[in-house]
Amino acid sequence: MLLPAVPAAASQPAVPSHECAAATERCDGTLSVPLDWSDPSSERVTVAFAWLPATKRPGRATGTILANPGGPMAALPDLPRIQQVLGPVLEDQNLLVVEPRGLGTSSPLLCPGLNLTAPETIAPCAERLGPRVQFFTADQAVHDMDAVRQALGVPKITFYGNSYGTLFAQAYAAAHPSSLAAAFLDSTVITSADGYALWPNRSRLDQLDLVCGQSRACRALPGRASGTWTDLVTRLRAHPDPKVPISALTMVNNVYDPVFGREANAAATAYLRGDPAPLRRLTQVVPGLPQQPAEGPEWAGFLAYRCGDGSFPFDRDASPAERQAQLQRHFLQERPLAPYTPADLGRDITKDLDFCVQWPTPRHSPPLPPRAKLPSVPIMVVGGDFDTQSPAEVARALRAFPKATFVRVPFAGHSLAPASGEMGDCVRTAMRSFLTNHQIPDVRCTAENYRAIGSFPRTISDIPPIAATGLSPEQRRLLAVTFATSADAVARRNPYSTPTHSRLDTQPGLRGGQVRFGDATITLEQVSLVRGLKVSGQIAIPSTRQAAATLQVSTGDGQPHRIKLEWQPFTPHERPALSGVVDDTPFIYPAT
CATH class of the missing domain: 3.40.50.1820 (Alpha/Beta hydrolase fold, catalytic domain)
Incomplete structure (x- = not known):
């Protein structure tokens, strides 16, 4: 009615x-x-x-x-x-x-052919809608x-x-x-x-510092995480790596994906020290990520609000040409994208960095x-x-x-x-x-369910043994490497993962082999996190509260090992509590 x-x-x-x-x-x-x-x-x-x-x-x-x-x-x-x-x-x-x-269905604004990634379609849309479009804003x-x-x-x-x-x-x-x-x-x-x-268009390297600051292993690395990332971008600008495009790094340093948060600083440090594998693994998942479509006639309504309600690094009453000049000065002088430049990201300041440049905002x-x-x-x-x-x-x-x-x-x-x-x-x-x-409840919520790692080991000897009770020194080191390999795979099924990693069906092991992801299981096929040790078997993760692995481990001595592990994944512990069996010898290890 x-x-x-x-x-x-x-x-x-x-x-x-x-x-x-x-x-x-x-x-x-x-x-x-x-x-x-x-x-x-x-x-x-x-x-x-x-x-x-x-x-x-x-x-x-x-x-x-x-x-x-x-x-x-x-x-x-x-x-x-x-x-x-x-x-x-x-x-x-x-x-x-x-x-x-x-x-x-509320008097919709529609512009056929509108595409927010094609700036040339925006001004014609505003012209088509006419001066009435200025009243499609939050204040109205x-x-x-x-x-x-x-x-x-x-x-x-x-x-x-x-x-x-x-x-x-x-x-x-x-x-x-x-x-x-x-x-x-x-x-x-x-x-x-x-x-x-x-609507800040900026990089957020402070988030890398925040994540690293919560981790003892990450804090032990030299310098600040943001400084390491800046050094990485500088290195890649001087020595481009086709397997690590700088544009992909902008996704990796967005640590809202817990895999990136867990590994970004350690991977950057490894790359600067001559080990590119961890960073290349992170950046290879970026291309082809599903993107929200930004074209269609109904996006005219989005533009009306986004541009009519927004504050930008240009004057609302300036002409499009004046806005372009102001926007260019902002990105070149203020450098909100630092350590990146628009050129690093393949962006044209004059048209790519704000679609509201072409949208009129005549009303206060x-x-x-x-x-x-x-x-x-x-x-x-x-x-x-x-x-x-x-x-x-x-x-x-x-x-x-x-x-x-x-x-x-x-x-x-x-x-x-x-x-x-x-x-x-x-x-x-x-x-x-x-x-x-209407009372503020005393409820403490958190998504902090991991700790950033400090390094990516290359060999078995790079991983310190786990001091689990009941095991010999050799078994403790074998356990440490096997668990690190398992935890590396399970991290990619963090319940807070974005589509970046949760969509993966398979991924190569860091230094060999293949990891396959099912609904509640992860299958390791000759996976090597470090050289000289391969892990095969299955890890069951029916819930986020418990993971159970049945694995076969082979080392350079030719002697196969059978290892069973149980632990609670996705907790903010440097190393969670572990229990299981190594070659028929049971063990337990308290969380640290």
């Missing part, structure tokens, strides 16, 4: 006017709203929404959650995932998802959301924002403070001093106006070490909200509550608790 909304610049009393207000089960509706909320007589646009009354108490809910999953992309297709993340909270609280204008969309709130008769909402949804949440708080009861922000987009969203539209009076309501903010913005940056930015509390999640990346694994379970538990009572 399409009904007009009352234009308003501030929150209005909630008087039910939409038929969905009386629904006892899911109700999908639309609302007619002004294109320009400052001009009630402006063109009307249609906004779609889904209203889900509390499942156990429809009509008697304890509250209403307004959710946005981010993007900025269509929100309604993500409704099942939002329901899954919120879980039992929706038994007592209503759920409202409003499709942001210009996206999905949150007025739409509040209009739906009013039409449904909801007195106040609790905002759940994920990623770009956190920008909508902040904009809503600024525009309609009296209608906000609380907010949960996951992976926050922060704003600049002028109130626009920050900060999502979070600098002098906005922000509500003193409970706000829980969660953020990971490896998110786009660092925990320190997010915590500092959210101080603008009087009652915001930031919760750091070590070693986590982006979009935490929807994530799988123990970390995602933990964040969801905390989120559901907060959404229920």
